[in-house]
Amino acid sequence: MSSFLVQLLNGLAGASSLFLVAAGLSLIFGVTRIVNFAHGSLYMLGVYIAYSMSERLAGGVGFWFSLVFSAVAVGFIGALIEMVLLRRIYKAPELFQLLATFALVLVIKDGVLWIWGAEDLLGRRAPGLEGSVEILGRNFPTYDLFLIVIGPVVLALVWLLLTRTRWGTLVRAATQDREMLSALGVHQSWLITGVFALGAMLAGLGGALQLPREPANLGMDMLSIGDAFVVVVVGGMGSIPGAFVAALIIAEIKAICIWLGDVNFGPFSISFSKLTLVVEFLVMAVVLVVRPWGLFGRPQGTPRHSGAPEAPLRPAGKSLRWFAVALVAGMAVLPLLQGQFPYALVLSVDLLIAALFAASLHFIMGPGGMHSFGHAAYFGLGAYGAALLMKAAGLPMEASLILAPVVAGLGAVVFGWFSVRLSGVYLAMLTLAFGQIAWSIAFQWDDFTGGSNGMIGIWPSGWANNRTAYFYLTLVLVVVGLFALRRMLFSPFGYAMRAGRDSVLRADAIGIDVKRVQWLAFVIAGVFAGAAGALFVYSKGSISPEVLSVTKSVDGLVMVLLGGVQTLAGPIVGAVTFTWLQDTVARSTDYWRALLGGIILFLVLVFPQGLAGFIHDLVVKLKPNREAAR
Amino acid sequence: MIHREPPPTLLTVEGLNAWYGAAHILFDVGFEVKRGEVVALMGRNGAGKSTTFKALMGLLERRKGTVKLMGQDISGRSPSQIARMGLGFVPEDRRIFTDLTIAENLEVGRQAARRWPDDSPAPEWTPQKLYDLFPNLKEMGPDRLGGRMSGGEQQMLTVSRTLMGNPYLVLLDEPSEGVAPVIVEQMAHMILALKSQGVSILLSEQNVHFAELVSDRAYVLEKGQIRFSGTMAELAANEEVRRSYLTV
Numbered sequence: 001m002s003s004f005l006v007q008l009l010n011g012l013a014g015a016s017s018l019f020l021v022a023a024g025l026s027l028i029f030g031v032t033r034i035v036n037f038a039h040g041s042l043y044m045l046g047v048y049i050a051y052s053m054s055e056r057l058a059g060g061v062g063f064w065f066s067l068v069f070s071a072v073a074v075g076f077i078g079a080l081i082e083m084v085l086l087r088r089i090y091k092a093p094e095l096f097q098l099l100a101t102f103a104l105v106l107v108i109k110d111g112v113l114w115i116w117g118a119e120d121l122l123g124r125r126a127p128g129l130e131g132s133v134e135i136l137g138r139n140f141p142t143y144d145l146f147l148i149v150i151g152p153v154v155l156a157l158v159w160l161l162l163t164r165t166r167w168g169t170l171v172r173a174a175t176q177d178r179e180m181l182s183a184l185g186v187h188q189s190w191l192i193t194g195v196f197a198l199g200a201m202l203a204g205l206g207g208a209l210q211l212p213r214e215p216a217n218l219g220m221d222m223l224s225i226g227d228a229f230v231v232v233v234v235g236g237m238g239s240i241p242g243a244f245v246a247a248l249i250i251a252e253i254k255a256i257c258i259w260l261g262d263v264n265f266g267p268f269s270i271s272f273s274k275l276t277l278v279v280e281f282l283v284m285a286v287v288l289v290v291r292p293w294g295l296f297g298r299p300q301g302t303p304r305h306s307g308a309p310e311a312p313l314r315p316a317g318k319s320l321r322w323f324a325v326a327l328v329a330g331m332a333v334l335p336l337l338q339g340q341f342p343y344a345l346v347l348s349v350d351l352l353i354a355a356l357f358a359a360s361l362h363f364i365m366g367p368g369g370m371h372s373f374g375h376a377a378y379f380g381l382g383a384y385g386a387a388l389l390m391k392a393a394g395l396p397m398e399a400s401l402i403l404a405p406v407v408a409g410l411g412a413v414v415f416g417w418f419s420v421r422l423s424g425v426y427l428a429m430l431t432l433a434f435g436q437i438a439w440s441i442a443f444q445w446d447d448f449t450g451g452s453n454g455m456i457g458i459w460p461s462g463w464a465n466n467r468t469a470y471f472y473l474t475l476v477l478v479v480v481g482l483f484a485l486r487r488m489l490f491s492p493f494g495y496a497m498r499a500g501r502d503s504v505l506r507a508d509a510i511g512i513d514v515k516r517v518q519w520l521a522f523v524i525a526g527v528f529a530g531a532a533g534a535l536f537v538y539s540k541g542s543i544s545p546e547v548l549s550v551t552k553s554v555d556g557l558v559m560v561l562l563g564g565v566q567t568l569a570g571p572i573v574g575a576v577t578f579t580w581l582q583d584t585v586a587r588s589t590d591y592w593r594a595l596l597g598g599i600i601l602f603l604v605l606v607f608p609q610g611l612a613g614f615i616h617d618l619v620v621k622l623k624p625n626r627e628a629a630r
Numbered sequence: 631m632i633h634r635e636p637p638p639t640l641l642t643v644e645g646l647n648a649w650y651g652a653a654h655i656l657f658d659v660g661f662e663v664k665r666g667e668v669v670a671l672m673g674r675n676g677a678g679k680s681t682t683f684k685a686l687m688g689l690l691e692r693r694k695g696t697v698k699l700m701g702q703d704i705s706g707r708s709p710s711q712i713a714r715m716g717l718g719f720v721p722e723d724r725r726i727f728t729d730l731t732i733a734e735n736l737e738v739g740r741q742a743a744r745r746w747p748d749d750s751p752a753p754e755w756t757p758q759k760l761y762d763l764f765p766n767l768k769e770m771g772p773d774r775l776g777g778r779m780s781g782g783e784q785q786m787l788t789v790s791r792t793l794m795g796n797p798y799l800v801l802l803d804e805p806s807e808g809v810a811p812v813i814v815e816q817m818a819h820m821i822l823a824l825k826s827q828g829v830s831i832l833l834s835e836q837n838v839h840f841a842e843l844v845s846d847r848a849y850v851l852e853k854g855q856i857r858f859s860g861t862m863a864e865l866a867a868n869e870e871v872r873r874s875y876l877t878v
Contacts, residue, residue, distance in 0.1 A: 180727075185713030185741050
């Protein structure tokens with residue numbers, strides 16, 4: 001029993017840091033409506049800066065000063081990010097903002113790698129709090145007790161700041177209606193910069209306080225942002241007390257899982273300690289389905305600025321059709337050039353698979369209007385499906401290539417059923433949660449999926465087991481897939497889907513069951529993503545949980561956004577550009593992530609309508625001139 | 631040119647055009663409001679009254695034309711700058727901060743006191759003065775949440791919130807819209823009370839009777855263009871204008 005109580009106390013100590021990060025994220029979301037992916041990176045910066053400072057400044061005062069200094073420095077960095085980058089994209093579509101902050105994650109990660117190196121850095125212990133106290137006959141670190149106190153203290157301070165000062169009143173007003181606030185004469189740019197700085201400072205403080213507990217390492221950004229997202233969504237976006245309660249709940253549930261360890265239920269043994277990676281996402285999925293706006297949140301009103309309506313899609317004109325035919329024909333003769341460019345076929349297979357993956361994501365994102373942040377789940381289900389059908393069920397490649405997309409489709413039936421109940425940021429978060437759940441299962445179920453090592457030796461059948469044959473197989477399947485996806489958009493189902501995107505209410509009123517249409521769209525997208533995953537596995541001969549990771553999902557998003565969300569050629573252009581860039585950039589520098597991030601930022605700021613959209617606009621602009629010249 | 635000596639012009643609008651996206655809503659709208667006046671901008675639903683107010687406040691992205699507040703050009707400025715220069719805006723849908731208390735809503739609108747160009751003080755408002763003007767607000771107490779008020783009470787709060795900015799001129803969008811008849815009457819009293827305290831008001835209105843109760847002059851807007859301007863007496867006498875542009 002005492003071990004249980006001590007584990008609960010452990011949970012409380014963990015909750016404090018979690019709360020600090022999540023509170024900052026929630027605050028920033030409340031005012032700017034931007035989901036700041038880079039918040040975990042700010043947390044990581046907090047740990048590293050505190051490490052460097054405390055190594056330089058000796059003594060007790062030096063250590064505590066380092067923590068405060070680190071928080072302030074990170075706050076300053078946050079303000080800088082807001083002023084230089086985010087301020088320019090407040091009016092851009094939600095997705096671009098997410099993408100921009102994700103690019104920051106990449107840049108900051110490589111920045112940290114460059115300054116501090118790849119080694120884990122173990123910080124000092126807090127002077128004066130090195131020891132432990134005896135609680136119920138067990139030793140409990142004094143520093144953890146200190147952490148338990150810090151959480152509520154910060155909660156109280158933030159609460160006072162928000163409710164007892166004019167600044168706080170304005171911040172709360174801005175959370176509700178920024179346009180009205182400006183019509184009352186409040187200049188908001190400094191207000192927003194201030195909120196961003198405060199949020200960043202809380203993240204930095206959360207990181208700095210963590211220094212004596214765990215070594216600074218480069219994985220901290222993604223781990224903490226995942227946790228913080230969950231806490232913010234569970235607590236209710238924009239609610240600080242909600243973040244506090246949710247942090248307690250999540251941390252305690254994790255603590256209980258660790259305490260339970262392995263438990264036997266008759267013949268089954270469940271390892272609860274391994275569930276820690278997935279349990280928070282389960283909690284989030286449950287909360288999102290039962291109470292989509294979170295425990296302390298309120299249903300969000302429809303935004304006042306819903307942006308310009310999407311332009312209708314047009315079937316391909318003659319020239320575009322001929323271009324597509326020429327492109328496919330050009331690819332078909334590629335194997336003839338294998339002598340000169342041996343690498344061309346390998347890269348082309350990658351490009352084709354990426355194009356199918358991106359097109360399937362675009363299908364629900366663009367015409368469907370549902371922003372999926374966990375599309376890798378279906379790619380991965382297809383990939384693991386194919387691998388397992390071959391390895392475990394002994395099916396040949398042909399059968400598993402057909403069945404693997406069905407596996408992914410079944411996954412989409414389940415995930416989609418929950419997801420279509422939500423929209424906007426909440427839908428994105430739920431899909432992210434499902435993606436994480438799928439990933440943790442593949443990562444931790446060693447006996448079945450091979451765990452973190454994955455599986456090897458998944459090669460195509462004899463006839464397809466050479467570069468040229470597999471290239472042709474991929475080319476045919478991908479072209480058929482892309483054509484089918486495109487064809488569906490111009491079918492009555494495609495019209496219904498777009499109607500549901502543009503106005504749920506009006507679509508409902510003319511007899512379209514919007515939820516059902518969206519659910520079906522989810523499944524279709526899942527099937528095609530699964531096909532891409534199955535093709536991927538046979539092209540590589542091996543598989544690892546990497547194919548299910550958030551990074552893979554984000555790759556897909558970047559491809560779609562790069563190409564342009566509301567153009568049909570977009571995902572293909574985007575997939576080819578992205579995969580090719582990643583391929584070249586990754587081979588030419590150690591800091592490919594930063595470079596990639598830089599490229600994404602450049603594209604978001606310069607081509608907000610995507611590459612294909614940019615080309616389209618250019619053509620439209622040039623056309624009247626040509627006619628006028630006649 | 632006929633020079634009328636005081637009152638001087640507070641707001642001059644010339645050639646105002648505005649768009650919602652690609653839709654052209656206002657066509658060369660022009661009018662003026664003088665110090666101490668209550669002017670009604672009249673017209674049916676969709677005539678462009680609210681659009682005019684939003685364009686004046688800088689809330690529409692795409693707009694063209696000259697807007698001068700006390701001689702200073704405000705046409706290219708941001709909403710917050712315009713509000714800081716002394717133009718107050720009471721939106722039709724009230725837009726109370728429902729999570730904030732009455733006192734906090736007033737605090738958000740607070741700006742420093744102003745002076746007229748001749749250095750005499752412009753009307754200056756405090757929560758206390760506003761509670762005296764609206765006893766209902768006082769009764770509820772400063773800690774009542776904005777979300778827990780009736781439509782009429784919210785209407786009083788939104789007017790008070792704008793007055794806390796001590797504006798030279800208040801844009802009052804459809805004060806009689808969607809509130810109970812008894813509140814409409816209170817609104818009329820309020821406008822007259824404000825006028826007596828030296829506040830100038832430009833209000834938009836569909837209801838001719840209400841406008842006649844409170845206004846000195848009127849402009850009639852139809853399909854984004856000004857079709858009539860004159861005193862209330864002239865409008866009352868002009869059956870043609872009333873029938874074509876105002877009665878439903």
